[in-house]
Amino acid sequence: MNEIENIQPDATGSAEETPLLEVRGLSVVFDTPEGSVKVVDNVDLKVSAGRTLGLVGESGSGKSVTCLAALRLLAERGRVTSGEVLFEGKDLLKASEGEMEALRGCKIAMIFQDPMVSLNPVRTIGWQITESLHLHKNLSKSAAKSRTLELLDLVGIPEPKTRYGEYPHQFSGGMSQRAMIAMAIACEPKLLIADEPTTALDVTIQAQILELLSDLKKDLGMALILITHDLGVIAEAADDVAVMYAGRIVEEAPVLDLFDNPLHHYTKGLLNSLPRVDRKVERLSAIAGAAPPPHEFVEGCRFEPRCGHCNDNCTGVRPEFQQVSATRRVACIHPVTTP
Amino acid sequence: MNKSLTEKPEILLETKDLVRYFTGPRTSLFGKRRVAHAVNGVSLELRKGETLGLVGESGCAKSTLGLLILNLLQPTSGTVTFLGKDVTNLDKKEWRRMRSEMQLVFQNPLGALNPRLTIGSQIREPLDIHDVGEPESRHDKVLEMIESVSLPEHLLERYPHQLSGGQQQRVVIARALINRPKLVVCDESVSALDVSVQAQVINLLVDLQKKLGLTYLFITHDLSIVRHISSRIAVMYLGRIVELADSEDLLENPMHPYTKALIAAVPVPDPRARKSRATISGEPPSPFNLPAGCAFNARCPHADEKCRTELPEFRQTSEEHMVACHHAEKLA
Amino acid sequence: MTTEQTKATTGIKRSWLGALLHRWGLSGEWLVTIALIYVSFILFVAIFGFLFQPYPHTQLDLFNQLQPPVFMEGGSWAHILGTDDLGRDVLSRLIRGLRLSVLIGVVGTVIGAILGSFLGIVAAHFRGWVEEVLMMLVDIQVSLPFIIFALAILAFVGNNLTILIIVVGIDGWERYARLARSMVLSANQQDYVLAVRSLGLSNFKIYKRHVLPNILGTLVVQATINLPGVILLESTLSFLGLGVQAPMTSLGQILGVGRDYLILAPWIAVFPGMVIFFLTLSIAVIGDWLRDRLDPTLK
Numbered sequence: 027m028n029e030i031e032n033i034q035p036d037a038t039g040s041a042e043e044t045p046l047l048e049v050r051g052l053s054v055v056f057d058t059p060e061g062s063v064k065v066v067d068n069v070d071l072k073v074s075a076g077r078t079l080g081l082v083g084e085s086g087s088g089k090s091v092t093c094l095a096a097l098r099l100l101a102e103r104g105r106v107t108s109g110e111v112l113f114e115g116k117d118l119l120k121a122s123e124g125e126m127e128a129l130r131g132c133k134i135a136m137i138f139q140d141p142m143v144s145l146n147p148v149r150t151i152g153w154q155i156t157e158s159l160h161l162h163k164n165l166s167k168s169a170a171k172s173r174t175l176e177l178l179d180l181v182g183i184p185e186p187k188t189r190y191g192e193y194p195h196q197f198s199g200g201m202s203q204r205a206m207i208a209m210a211i212a213c214e215p216k217l218l219i220a221d222e223p224t225t226a227l228d229v230t231i232q233a234q235i236l237e238l239l240s241d242l243k244k245d246l247g248m249a250l251i252l253i254t255h256d257l258g259v260i261a262e263a264a265d266d267v268a269v270m271y272a273g274r275i276v277e278e279a280p281v282l283d284l285f286d287n288p289l290h291h292y293t294k295g296l297l298n299s300l301p302r303v304d305r306k307v308e309r310l311s312a313i314a315g316a317a318p319p320p321h322e323f324v325e326g327c328r329f330e331p332r333c334g335h336c337n338d339n340c341t342g343v344r345p346e347f348q349q350v351s352a353t354r355r356v357a358c359i360h361p362v363t364t365p
Numbered sequence: 366m367n368k369s370l371t372e373k374p375e376i377l378l379e380t381k382d383l384v385r386y387f388t389g390p391r392t393s394l395f396g397k398r399r400v401a402h403a404v405n406g407v408s409l410e411l412r413k414g415e416t417l418g419l420v421g422e423s424g425c426a427k428s429t430l431g432l433l434i435l436n437l438l439q440p441t442s443g444t445v446t447f448l449g450k451d452v453t454n455l456d457k458k459e460w461r462r463m464r465s466e467m468q469l470v471f472q473n474p475l476g477a478l479n480p481r482l483t484i485g486s487q488i489r490e491p492l493d494i495h496d497v498g499e500p501e502s503r504h505d506k507v508l509e510m511i512e513s514v515s516l517p518e519h520l521l522e523r524y525p526h527q528l529s530g531g532q533q534q535r536v537v538i539a540r541a542l543i544n545r546p547k548l549v550v551c552d553e554s555v556s557a558l559d560v561s562v563q564a565q566v567i568n569l570l571v572d573l574q575k576k577l578g579l580t581y582l583f584i585t586h587d588l589s590i591v592r593h594i595s596s597r598i599a600v601m602y603l604g605r606i607v608e609l610a611d612s613e614d615l616l617e618n619p620m621h622p623y624t625k626a627l628i629a630a631v632p633v634p635d636p637r638a639r640k641s642r643a644t645i646s647g648e649p650p651s652p653f654n655l656p657a658g659c660a661f662n663a664r665c666p667h668a669d670e671k672c673r674t675e676l677p678e679f680r681q682t683s684e685e686h687m688v689a690c691h692h693a694e695k696l697a
Numbered sequence: 698m699t700t701e702q703t704k705a706t707t708g709i710k711r712s713w714l715g716a717l718l719h720r721w722g723l724s725g726e727w728l729v730t731i732a733l734i735y736v737s738f739i740l741f742v743a744i745f746g747f748l749f750q751p752y753p754h755t756q757l758d759l760f761n762q763l764q765p766p767v768f769m770e771g772g773s774w775a776h777i778l779g780t781d782d783l784g785r786d787v788l789s790r791l792i793r794g795l796r797l798s799v800l801i802g803v804v805g806t807v808i809g810a811i812l813g814s815f816l817g818i819v820a821a822h823f824r825g826w827v828e829e830v831l832m833m834l835v836d837i838q839v840s841l842p843f844i845i846f847a848l849a850i851l852a853f854v855g856n857n858l859t860i861l862i863i864v865v866g867i868d869g870w871e872r873y874a875r876l877a878r879s880m881v882l883s884a885n886q887q888d889y890v891l892a893v894r895s896l897g898l899s900n901f902k903i904y905k906r907h908v909l910p911n912i913l914g915t916l917v918v919q920a921t922i923n924l925p926g927v928i929l930l931e932s933t934l935s936f937l938g939l940g941v942q943a944p945m946t947s948l949g950q951i952l953g954v955g956r957d958y959l960i961l962a963p964w965i966a967v968f969p970g971m972v973i974f975f976l977t978l979s980i981a982v983i984g985d986w987l988r989d990r991l992d993p994t995l996k
Contacts, residue, residue, distance in 0.1 A: 084559040198648050199423070228422035229586060230645055233630035255560055258589075258632030262639055281636045292561075299564035301593035303631045304638065306613065309571075310593065312564035316529045437895055464897030476888040481910050491896045537892070544896075 044115075045072040046249050047096070047134075047217055052109035054088070054095045056320070063320045065104065066092050067273040071251075073217065073266075078243065078250040080264025080281065082257060086317055087270040089253050093219050097134060098126050113217070132162040135210035139222035141202035145194040151178075151205050152190035158212045177208040182238060200231035204238065211242060218243075219251045224259065236263050257300060261285060266353075269293050272318055272328035274344075279354040289350060289361040292329045327358070335360055374412040377548055377580050378467075383407045383433055383443035385426070389653065401652040403429050405604035406443070408679070411548065416574065416581040418595030418612065420588060420627070424649050425601040427584045431550045434582065435467055436460055448547075465495050468541035472553035474533035478525040484536050485521030491544045510539045513576070514569060531562035535569065542573060550582045555590065567594060588631050592616055597685075600624045603649055603660040606679060610686040620682060620693040622665045659690070667692060729986040732979035739976055743799040746792035751777075754793040754946060758784030763962045779964045781954060791968055794946040798973075801858075801947065802928040805866030809927070810920045813870035817877025818904065821885070831874065838871040844933070851939040861940055865931045869923045876919055880912040914991045921984035925977030932973055948973050 054066035066088040073079045083089040094100050096111045096118060111118040113134065118126065130136075138144045146154055155177060156170040165173060171190070178186035181204040194202055203223060210218055220239065224232035240263060243250050252263055260267055260281065267284045269277040269292065277290040288294040295313040315332040318324075326341040327333070333340070339359055347355045385404040403426040411417055421427045432438040434445060436452065444453045452463065471477040478487055488510060492503045511518060514535040525533055534554065541549060551570065555563040571594060574581060585591055591598055591612070598615045600608040600623065608621040619625045626645040647664045650656055659677050662668040671691050679689040690696075742749075752758075758780060765772040766779040766787070778787040820831040847864045854860045884890055885908070893907055932949030934940030936956065941947040948969040955966025 084561060200648055229588070230422060230626060230630045231648065233632070234646065236632070256632065257560070257634040261634045261636040262632040285634065285636050296561055297634065299561060300634055301564075301567070301587075301589040302633070303589040303592055303616065303628060304633050304635070307593055310564040310568055312568055313561045314565070316531050316562055317559065319529075435895060437891060461897040461899070464895060469892065469895045471888045471892065473888055477892045479889045479893075479907050479911070482907075490893065490898075494897050494902075540892070540896070 044074075045112075046075045046114065047071070047073045047251075048110075048112040049092070049096055050110045050112070052092060052095060052111065053107045054091055054100065054104045055107050056104040058321070060321060064107070064323065065273055065320045066095065067323070068108070069270075069273075069275055071268055071275070073249045073251055075216065075249050076243070076247055077265045078252055078263055080260040080267040081251060081253045081270060082255065082260050082267060083270035084255050084317055086272070086319060088273040089270045090221050092270075093136070093221065093251060093253060097130060097136060097219070098123075099130075099136075128162070131158050131210075131215070132213045133215050134217045134219065135213075135215040136219040136221065137203070137206045137210045137223050140226045141197075141199065141206045142194065142226075144206060145202060147194055150191050150193055151197070155205070155209050155212055158209050162213045173212070174208075177212055178205070180211075180242075181205070181208045182234070183208070199227050200234065203227060203231075203235055207235075207238065207242070211246060211248075214246055215248060217249045217251070219253070221253045222255070223252075225254065225256070232259075239263070257296065272323055273320065274328065274357065276329070276358070277354075277356045279356075283354055287362075289354070289356040290329075290358050291333050291335050291362060294362050295332075335362075374415075376410050377413045377448065378411040378434065379446045380407055380409050380434065381444045381446070383430070383445065384441045385429055385433055385438065386441045399653045402655050403604055403652055404433060404440075405655070407601075407604070407606055409599065409606065409609075411580055411582060412597075413547075413580055414574075414578060415596045416583055416594055418591035418598040419582060419584045419601060420586060420591050420598060421601035422586055422627075422649065424603065424652060426604045426652070427601050428552050430601070431469065431552050431582065431584050435469055435550055436463075437469070462495075465491065465544040466546050467548040467550065468544075468546040470534075470537055470541050470549060470551045470554045473557050474530060474537050475525055477537050478533060480525055482524075483521065484523055484525065484528070487525075488521075488536060488540045488543060491540060495544060497544065506543060510543045513542075513573065514539045529562075530558050531565060534558060534566055538566075538569065538573070542577065542579075545577060546579070548580050548582065550584065552584045553586070554583075556585065556587065563590070570594070588616075588628060600627065603652060603655065605660060605689060606687075607661070607689045608687065609679075614686055618686075620686070620688045620696070621661075621690050622667055622696065623661050626664075667696060726986065728982055732982040735975060735979045736983065739795065739799065739972075739979075742792055743796045746795065750789045750792050752786040752789045754785065754790045755944060756785060756789075758786075760784065763958070765962070766964050769964070778968055779962065781951075781962070781965045782958060787951075787965060787968060790946050790951055791948075791972065794948045794951050794969065795972065797941060797945060797947040798928060798931060798949065801862050801865060801931045801941075802924055805862045805927045805931070806920050806924045808863060808866035809868065809870045809923065810873050810916060812867060813873025814877040814916050816870070817874035817879075818881050820874065821878040821881035822900070822904075828878075832878075835871040835874050843868045844930070847930070847934060848937070848939055851934060856942045858941070858945070861931070861934070865927050865934070865940075868930055869926060872923065873916060873919055876915060877912060880915060881908060884908045884911060915988075918984055918988040918991060921980055921987060924984075925980045928973065928977055928980075 049069060049071040052066060052069045053064060056063050056065050069088070069092055071079065071081070071092070081089045081092070091100070091104065095104070095106050098118065106119055109119070113129070118129070145151070152171070152174055155174045159165050159170040159173055175186045175190060178189060183189050183201060183204050197205060223239070224235050227235060236259065239250065242248065252259070254260060264281045267279055267281050268275050269290065271292050277284070277288070277293050284293065285297065288297055298311045299313055301307055301310060313332050318328060324341070326343055327336065327345045330336050330340045345357045345359050347357050348361065349355045383404055384406055387401040387403055389399040389401055407430055419427050419430065429438065433440050436445070440453065444451055446452065447463070447466070452460070455463070485507060489503055489507050492498070492506060497503070498506070507521070508518065511521065516532060516535050516539070520528065520532065525536070528536065554570070555566050558566060567590065570581070573579065583591060583594055595612050598610065598612050599606050600615070600621065602623050608615060608619065608624045615624065616628060619628055645664050650660065650663060656662060656673070658673045658675055659665070659668070662672040665672065675691070677689045677691045679687055681687050682693055761776065761780050762782055762784045764776050764780045767774055767777050772779060776786050776788070778791065780786055781790070816831055820828040847868065850864055851861065890903060890907055893903055931940055931947065932952060935947050935949030936953040938953060941950045943950070951969040952966050955962070955969070958965050
């Protein structure tokens with residue numbers, strides 16, 4: 027019953043091609059009553075066409091804010107204080123609002139964690155999808171409707187004609203997420219950003235959605251940024267991985283390299299602390315302490331209080347990236363040495 | 366985990382045919398009220414000192430089962446027996462005395478704590494409620510407890526929102542354990558915590574179990590955690606237990622198609638172990654509309670006419686392994 | 698966060714008064730500050746005003762009837778705010794009347810708040826038919842033009858201060874009831890109430906220790922929002938002659954007397970009217986500010 031085909035991830039790194047989306051030195055600041063807090067600190071990211079970048083981190087790491095900032099969706103919550111976001115060579119941070127609106131939903135799309143709250147509860151699913159089509163493709167009513175039915179079928183929603191006229195509350199969690207994906211891919215975007223798309227779903231539904239995303243990626247030739255805290259999902263779906271901790275990227279690597287040989291102590295600690303369904307672990311080796319909240323971020327290495335492999339050089343100065351290979355780098359003064 | 370065949374495990378808690386229905390609103394003015402069949406006949410036994418993992422996805426009513434066991438919800442029918450005594454229909458006063466024997470650790474630690482009371486007063490509260498010992502000695506007990514959960518003493522004066530998620534959950538555990546209950550129901554107790562903190566709290570729960578001789582009912586949707594922490598695992602689907610076995614046996618030799626699908630669907634943190642096909646399609650039916658026969662039949666690739674009409678019996682297939690499937694042996 | 702850090706990040710130096718206001722969350726809220734000052738002043742006058750009253754409020758001075766206030770032509774410093782038709786000093790009556798208006802307003806609000814909240818809690822706790830009946834009463838109250846109901850009772854009962862306070866207070870009980878009921882319902886869903894119930898706490902203690910403290914804030918805010926309405930209701934009833942009646946005096950009563958002299962001697966009505974206006978406005982502003990401060994979603 028379990029046909030486990032081993033699909034090896036694409037090991038050829040993305041170093042050679044021009045990236046589709048390139049984030050350089052992005053910093054985001056939130057203004058709170060207690061003062062300004064830098065929640066994203068000088069972040070670089072690269073996604074190439076047709077590849078999946080897994081952006082992994084825990085709550086407070088800044089992974090969602092980074093992508094929202096890239097699409098200029100932060101509104102009053104925060105402001106970008108430095109950096110560039112180059113999409114197909116053009117800096118999105120300098121684009122006009124009109125240009126951004128044309129881009130969002132059309133060339134770059136985003137789906138969010140909880141489909142139940144991300145869909146408009148007073149509009150039918152059909153209306154919401156056709157809205158996107160009207161906005162970007164200027165289709166006639168009937169053309170939009172037939173395209174919508176096509177999309178609903180493409181994302182695996184049974185009986186699309188009935189579902190077209192239904193409201194979000196009539197959909198289950200998995201179904202709503204499929205509807206959100208349908209909305210996102212309606213205009214065949216080049217890049218899809220998925221922010222914790224399966225966290226709120228059951229594990230069997232999660233497997234279906236991940237598979238759907240993988241199929242769509244292949245069929246539409248999309249690039250995908252997959253934001254999650256679940257290393258299992260990363261292992262399952264990502265080609266390249268960037269690990270974020272306390273507002274900074276701490277490690278970047280192709281997925282096989284990251285899991286075989288993690289270089290940052292946080293990555294290694296995280297992998298070692300996971301309970302496994304495929305084998306029995308005697309005792310979990312937990313990382314002590316907890317990630318610092320944004321207003322307690324320091325300038326030096328932010329993982330230092332929990333690390334155990336540091337010395338005096340680790341505090342005070344921000345650890346520089348060490349380029350370990352063409353496709354790997356790690357922000358640590360003493361990265362893990364292979365045992 | 367080797368038990369000699371002559372040794373009978375001591376049973377702490379037993380449920381027999383527990384059933385719980387919820388009535389929903391009327392669909393039309395004079396229509397009938399819809400009934401959600403949440404829990405549909407669960408018979409379980411919890412053995413002293415073990416950790417029974419209860420896994421299932423949303424809608425299987427595993428949390429409801431936890432509440433029924435603790436009498437925080439009244440069953441529609443069925444019995445709950447604790448240490449040999451039938452506790453299903455105890456009156457309120459007797460139940461209040463029993464409360465300190467069984468406790469609940471929730472998923473969301475911030476919600477489980479009163480935002481306006483200090484940590485110290487909340488950990489102390491169970492002692493005050495049950496009038497344990499002299500009031501003067503209670504503070505010492507609180508200190509002892511907070512040390513057992515590895516929290517610094519100065520947190521006693523703080524308020525819940527000033528603590529991190531992991532710390533809050535430790536406070537919830539301290540409060541639940543201060544009266545030395547025999548049974549602890551953990552309902553998704555680590556699911557809301559950051560991944561790097563989950564391991565800490567799981568280790569804490571394991572250590573406390575050894576130290577205090579606790580019995581756990583560990584309710585979760587996360588198969589990886591349940592493999593690590595449980596001695597036996599029960600798989601629930603739409604209000605029924607469909608498989609029950611020792612952890613290793615269940616995960617290495619699953620017999621029910623749903624269990625197999627569940628195990629296969631879990632993404633493993635190993636990129637070389639990628640799977641190609643999601644193993645089951647569709648979604649569970651609504652508890653308002655239970656199918657006749659096996660509840661899993663609509664999604665099961667092996668379902669036949671018998672599965673669609675006849676409810677499978679929950680039967681023993683080998684020592685310590687029980688399944689509710691007509692074709693379990695054939696598919697093994 | 699220490700004060701050094703606060704100063705470092707915001708870089709604002711404050712005087713001691715500014716620092717005090719900032720600590721109360723009032724920096725930049727000049728309207729609320731003014732309102733608080735005004736209300737404190739009114740309270741002071743209500744409690745201690747009698748010490749500054751130039752004349753007893755019932756003292757007649759028939760030689761000086763309808764004398765204008767000092768800043769108008771014909772006024773004198775003997776009667777700063779003028780006199781009414783019976784030569785009684787308007788300022789003195791204002792001070793005296795203020796006390797009764799504030800008393801009725803506050804006591805009435807408290808009665809209404811306690812009654813309404815209690816019924817709301819009862820409804821939420823017992824559910825079932827108890828809740829249905831109480832909510833029906835709430836609906837009836839909402840659809841009733843309360844003023845007519847009040848007029849009827851007062852006309853029947855006559856000049857009775859206690860009844861007046863009760864009538865004026867229970868107008869609006871349904872707002873507390875609804876609020877209390879919905880908050881208790883949602884509090885009962887909270888995990889911490891379930892946790893404490895699983896610890897064996899009795900229902901009454903659960904309400905006292907866990908539920909009530911968490912809903913009190915919102916009910917207090919509702920009371921400050923209702924208070925102006927109560928004061929206005931009393932003023933209206935007294936204005937119409939059914940509330941506070943002579944020889945007792947309240948702001949509304951003075952207003953009522955002044956009704957007949959609006960052209961001749963407008964000051965009799967204008968001053969109490971202005972006091973009522975600014976008082977109710979200030980309380981409403983404070984109530985809004987309290988509500989915003991207490992809103993946990995803004996924390």
